[in-house]
Amino acid sequence: MTRSGAQYKESLRDGREVWIDGERVKDITVHPAFRRTAGSLAHLFDLANDSPHSAALTDGAVHRAHLTPRSYDDLVARRVAHKTWAEASFGYLGRTPDYMASGIAGMAAVADRFTTPDYDGAPQVRALHRRMSEGDLYPTFTITNPRFDRTRAASQQEENDLVARVVEERDGGIVVRGAKTIGTAAVFGDEILVGTIEPLAPQDVDHAVCFSVPIATPGLKFISRTSYEAQARSVFDNPLSSRFDENDALLICDDVFVPWENVLVYRNVDLAFQQWWQTPAYTNFVHQSATRFWTKLEFLAGIAILLAKANNSYRMPPVQAQIGKLMGWVAQAKSMVLAAEAAFEPVQGGDGAVAINKELACAHRIMAGEMYPRFVAEIKLLAGSSVFQLPTSGHDLLHPEIGDLLAKYVRSPGHDAESRTKLLKLAWDALGSEFAGRHEQYERFYHGAPHVYLMQQAWEGDTQRCERLTQTCLDGYAL
Structure with a gap:
């Protein structure tokens, strides 16, 4: 149990x-x-x-x-x-x-x-x-x-x-x-x-x-x-x-x-x-981490959407374009998980065991490490300076002298000071705090250094198939 x-x-x-x-x-x-x-x-x-x-x-x-x-x-x-x-x-x-x-x-x-x-x-x-x-x-x-x-x-x-x-x-x-x-x-x-x-x-x-x-x-x-x-x-x-x-x-x-x-x-x-x-250990790791990465991008995209709505800019075409870019990246992260499952492979010597596709698992390392900093950067562009011009603490909103001032000047259309501060503090914790900086570095390197996993992708990818396809084209015509 x-x-x-x-x-x-x-x-x-x-x-x-x-x-x-x-x-x-x-x-x-x-x-x-x-x-x-x-x-x-x-x-x-x-x-x-x-x-x-x-x-x-x-x-x-x-x-x-x-x-x-x-x-x-x-x-x-x-x-x-x-x-x-x-x-x-x-x-x-x-x-x-x-x-x-x-x-x-x-x-x-x-x-x-x-x-x-x-x-x-x-x-x-x-x-x-x-x-x-x-x-x-x-x-x-x-x-x-x-x-x-x-x-x-x-x-x-x-x-x-x-x-x-x-x-x-x-x-x-x-x-x-x-x-x-x-x-x-x-x-x-x-x-x-x-x-x-x-x-x-x-x-x-x-x-x-x-x-x-x-x-x-x-x-x-x-x-x-x-x-x-x-x-x-x-x-x-x-x-x-x-x-x-x-x-x-x-x-x-x-x-x-x-x-x-x-x-x-x-x-x-x-x-x-x-x-x-040479066991399914690594691909099993990626199955968990790729699913978590997809989930994390969904959450960050949600922050971007709520920020745009709080700033009353969600319907503006440039903002819609940025949201569209983020949602496209979420779909990419999701699709890599689903594709790796659909292209599952038998585990050699595993008595019927299967694992997600190893080539796609390796490719996820490249995608995640490169995408995460870009994803965060896009949301920072949407957020602007609002995520750091905030009350020191939520307790300030209840202060007998400055609470009313914050209630007047920190609000935005449709969002009172408390709900807006709550959202912006969440955004800063995800985007700009020391904790956020650790997560950006983590997502870049938790699968290893790029010089390692990029070489491994060359080994795991079907380079011969790519070469044969191009050679077929070359063989199809002559001077």
Whole structure:
């Protein structure tokens, strides 16, 4: 059965070591840097556990993200579940529990690929999948190496434990030391999967490890970035950053002991990289993230429409053209999700499993990273200066001396000062705040750097078909 939000929040009180502003956080469910976002995540569990959305989110026993799709209808059902959760945060919570859950389901669909001559991780992959699905757990992950000297391999850095690596092997498991970075939403999870999505050099065998352990495992330290939630004045003044700041953390492994039953990949450079690309893990990630991206664009387009109406400019032809451009981009994001589902592919060795089209999944990375900044820029043009010429706080509207002045001068046709301020503060939180800046950078890079995914698109795209078609044209005529 799925957990309730209260059960999820209780699981966070496990003594995990989270640091922010030089303080070790005792309980993230009540700390001002994390509590509202923890509440937003708890709401997702409540939606699945007991709400009118439960049937869309689960099959009655587990969340649909844990299931292995075996048909087009299964893919559609999974997308509906992804979208239901995405709409609950208006697309601003990216690494919700269904993200990594779907990736683990992808690995489990072809678990035998984790069997190698030197180490058999297949039983551990299957056990991880069962543990996550049956316990309705929240798997998080960090698979990015810290940015040190990029001209050197992980094992050739100035210190040999900057990047997480195995430093000792025991009968019962391994000891890991070093760091990983960009642990988005990591502090809110039940377990964290630690691995690498970057190619490793042949000599990096000590770094070629993937494991999943509880967040409260001794030796795991999470150092949080600045909390936008903590900086928020109120939900009225910062409606997005106050509730949907999933946070990003640096993970430090201080001689963490990992039992063998939690080790998926061990000292295998090729498999450490291929586990994402030669299983449905990556395409499952994209199914969730592309659905969330589409939802986020719908929300932002709604902001643009409401701003234009509040400014009494919605019917003006230039504004209609801008709205049309935004809606066209929303349709593009939607169509990529639907097309990737319709062009689904069988998973090789997956015993009937299917996944969304890999070529289209890769293409989505290019589209999303390039479209998002343009989308935001278009709305900023519509908004003008109104989004930052605002009262300091919503409480100013109730002030005995200046409240009446704001009521007179901040309103617009059809919108009193409170409703107009409420809309503009939402718009600023989405478009111009520090929280908004993080999201623009996130959407540009959450699938990786452009120089990586553009090359991969050349590999995954059917370049031979394009070449043959053009050659057919050339062969059809002569001098």
